[in-house]
Amino acid sequence: MDNIELVVKVLSESKEPLKSAEIAEKAGIDKKEVDKAIKKLKKEEKIESPKRCYYTIKK
Structure with missing residues (x-):
């Protein structure tokens, strides 16, 4: 499993x-x-940041 898949998992x-x-x-x-994976996932709009420096899966 690569880093991006680990971050998504x-x-x-x-829950938060x-x-x-x-x-x-x-x-x-x-x-x-993790920071590299987050950057890529945000660009692909798969995750979102509800508040600064916190990340969650986009629903």
Whole structure:
């Protein structure tokens, strides 16, 4: 499973928005890799940010 899939999995399992550091901790990957994945997912409009620095799956 690549980093983007891990980020999506962690976010979809979470009931509340998460910070990138929390996503990195739960996915077991480096925060820099999470930030890259988040940037790509936001561009593809698969995730959203309900408040600054918190991310969740777009419904």
